Amino acid sequence: MIFLELVLQNFGPYAGRQVIKLDPRSGENARPIILLGGMNGGGKTTLMDSIRLALYGQRAQCSTRGNLSYADFLTQCVNSKANPTEKTRIELLFEHIEDDKPIKYRIVRTWEKNPKDGKDALGILGDDDTWPVDSLVNIWDDYIENLLPLGISNLFLFDGEQVKELAEQETPPQIVIEAIRGLLGLELADKLAVDLEILVNRKRKEIADTKDLADLEEIEQRLIEQHEDYQVIEEKLASYKNQVEELEIIQREALDKFVSEGGKIAAERNQLEQQQMERNTAAENIRQSMCDLAADVLPLALIPNLLSQVQVQGAKEFRYQQVQLARDVLLERDKRLLKWLSELKITSEQVDKIQSFLVEDVDNLYTDYSQVEAPWLLADEESLSQLDNFIYHVKNAKTSAKQQLSNLKNLEEELIVLARQVQTAAEPEAYQKLRDAVEEAQNQVAQAKAIYETTRQHLAELTDTLEQTKKELKDYTEKNIDTKNREHIITSAAKVQETLKVFREKLTLRKLNKLEEEVKNCFLYLLHKSDLVYRIAIDTKTFALSLFDFDGKPVPKHRLSAGEKQLLAIAFLWGLAKVSGLRLPVAIDTPLGRLDSSHRQNLVEKYFPAASHQVILLSTDTEIGKKEVETLRENEAIAHEYLLKYNSNTRQTTIQPGYFW
Structure with a gap:
């Protein structure tokens, strides 16, 4: 799959109709990188969101959507200076191989402020950009899932904040975990398990008499309510966990300030x-x-x-x-x-x-x-x-x-x-302030942990209740259903569930073994210290990374520098993309983050030209600076260069050929 062209019309800060050529094969030799430069707030993230929105529509995981409804999000995306009579429009032209032949489609999404029915109008144009392919419009979500599944899209369309979050957390963020599950095929196994449960419940209803059916429906309703409670508490638990992590960061900062400003010495x-x-x-x-x-x-x-x-x-x-x-x-x-x-x-x-x-x-x-x-x-x-x-x-x-x-x-x-x-050593007054700040941060962390632990225990209790209700439902079925054929279906479904569980575990192990090797190879390839890591292991439940040295001893993640953590996160995403086996474009917003010069050079020389056959980089002038862009040009890695020129007076962005230098 290759993105050939992106057209933005009155979308976000992009006023009027603006076109970006993305085909990396435009020159004599294919050069993978399309480089777009822009200052912070100049429209880089908006451009990335436009690609996601074009591909997935209402399902798109856009960074600026937040908790907005789709209709409110579309209204928010309309350019503030746009003519009310003109519609906002996104077009994405791409090419992929179908039946061993290259074929092109242009995705067109249009809408206006306060869109009718709360959604955009989708159109799919064929090879010559004139005749519509109506048959694809109705099945577009299924069609794009076969090309670039939403679950793993974050492995190919990601930003520096995603890399930063992945680098700083011990376990991957939820968005990456979902991508890993999609890559390993676990979503399909889970869906099959749910479908089997639905089938079994349907068969229970079919063979239960009136009284049995009423009892059965009461148990099922109780199970549904418990599931809903479980999801609510699970979301709260995730929120509390994030709160604890944020407060722990504040606590560490307070302790660092306490030490750096002489508080520790003042105490002694x-x-x-x-x-x-x-x-x-x-x-x-x-x-x-x-x-x-x-x-x-x-x-x-x-x-x-x-x-x-x-x-x-x-x-x-x-x-x-x-x-x-x-x-x-x-x-x-x-x-x-x-x-x-x-x-x-x-x-x-x-x-x-x-x-x-x-x-x-x-x-x-x-x-x-x-x-x-x-x-x-x-x-x-x-x-x-x-x-x-x-x-x-x-x-x-x-x-x-x-x-x-x-x-x-x-x-x-x-x-x-x-x-x-x-x-x-700090003065007594300053020492007291520093000490108070540390104690307050520690108290907040303790309170947040207490709330988190209480919620976790509640969730554990609810899990036990759910298991009890499921067992009650199962026992009820076994005692009161006499139809042999349907009993056989229920029994077989239980066996299939067990087999599916074993299959899921083995599939996870096999895929993770391959993924561990790919991530290690990518990390060592990007890193300038080849003796730092000998093996990388991935937890089968949390997908957390563990590093081991040549003696088999764990390498704590906190021993890595900020740059090495960034490279590890990028290697993780790169390894996931490789294991997926999909030949897809890679788009990276804010690619270099807090990397030092040596790690930055490794990324520029080794990762960007090799990340994919098409790499779209959205960068500021401090990330891919003059030295880095000259290196990419010397290596003949750049196919197109664009500058997102933002006018702070009009709050509009125009797309111009060329880069900062």
Whole structure:
């Protein structure tokens, strides 16, 4: 399917008749992107609504409709400056393949203010835009459901707010859940289940007697009322849930403000000041200890070389003194030995030889010490022992001084940090206001949660009541209906219901497995960090995404940056579109949101040209800026460029060729 042309006449801010060519194949080579630029409030969302309105009419999920009736919504869409005699008109020309051949249809919807019968006039024109195809008008809703089902249209026609909502919520919003259900075929299974229940109820009525029928109708009426109550409470529960989420956001903002403006530090001010006093006392003690060291032996640590030299010289002189004493002792002994030898009957020659040997031996033993310089330190053994002790104390004093200096530096750094924290602490009056705001937000959240929990319990009780009524209806049928054929239908329908339940579960698992892989691949393709996520899982009930790293550990969603959450949401929508298997155009309003430059570049280069064969981008000048549009042009991705020029004086928008640059 390809959108070829969109015509707006007196629709919203678009006065007169304005035409937008959308065919991406207009050039020599097909270029997928049709780029429409416009400032906020210039008509981008209105243009997106016009496509939805053309396709689906009263069923269209237009962003500006709200709770308006269809007639009031159509009246609201009429241009304020339009000539009362001219009708408001939307035309959408598209092409799709039918019976292996391309065929074109032009959808035309027209209406005037306060439209008659509260609806528009629908016309379908054929290939040459002249002959009407009346046969399609009556079955148009069914026909467009086969081409682009309403349930999954939000996967192809979406806006930045939808992406933002999907990125910030833990579970997808209801509009995306409905699209997923449509994509998985769950709506068909649910409809079949309802049809079976209707069939069974019809058969019950057919085979019940008058009294049984009255009882049966009473039970059915009670069941209908309970269903209605259930829907009302379910809507209230969804509203309360949204209220709780909004109040939690306000609470987080109040807490963030409390912290950023010094409220948390102000609450801890006394403790911080006590820590300051303790650190100052500890620092002063260290300084006093260092003064004591400086008054003792620490200054001698400045002359370690001199102390070492004195120690070495003392040891040498002490050894020299010992050698001299030993030599004197040996010489005395030698004299006694020679005297004794002379008294023996030994020749003088032998005595002389012994004497020469002893002299030479003494000389050889003390040759090394004979070359020592003359003593000048003249230290005794006790003085040298005291010197060793002294040097040991100097080394200990030096080590202690280094450690205390390090401790003092750490304390001074802690004091600087504490001083800054005390300075950033809020004043008592401001602190009280911040604290009151936090407490008020917390009270509101608590009250909203209490209401939500009460409603949830009420809904659970009503669910049990519904199940009891259904069981009563079933038991009533089983006890009072005797017609075998109809009993067989009822019994078979129950079996079909069970089979349908199993089929629905298996279908969901199979489709979700494929969807998980597609979403993961799309996310990693858009992301510049390929090691962030290894696997993505989708809950079969809530359709919430869960991320896991390469170790199989969960990756909490709050750890992702705002840009990464945006990319994950886009990857989710992209994966859903791929799994749908439908070749459909993609239209994106406000596409880039709060993405940073790197993620924005990834989206521009990787997603927009590949999102579909036709991609309609509605952007402001800050989202797709000069750099981004030049990248798209260089990559030959843009087929058409338009500028939605809004005149604030006339409150009218005109469509002009070209972009902001």
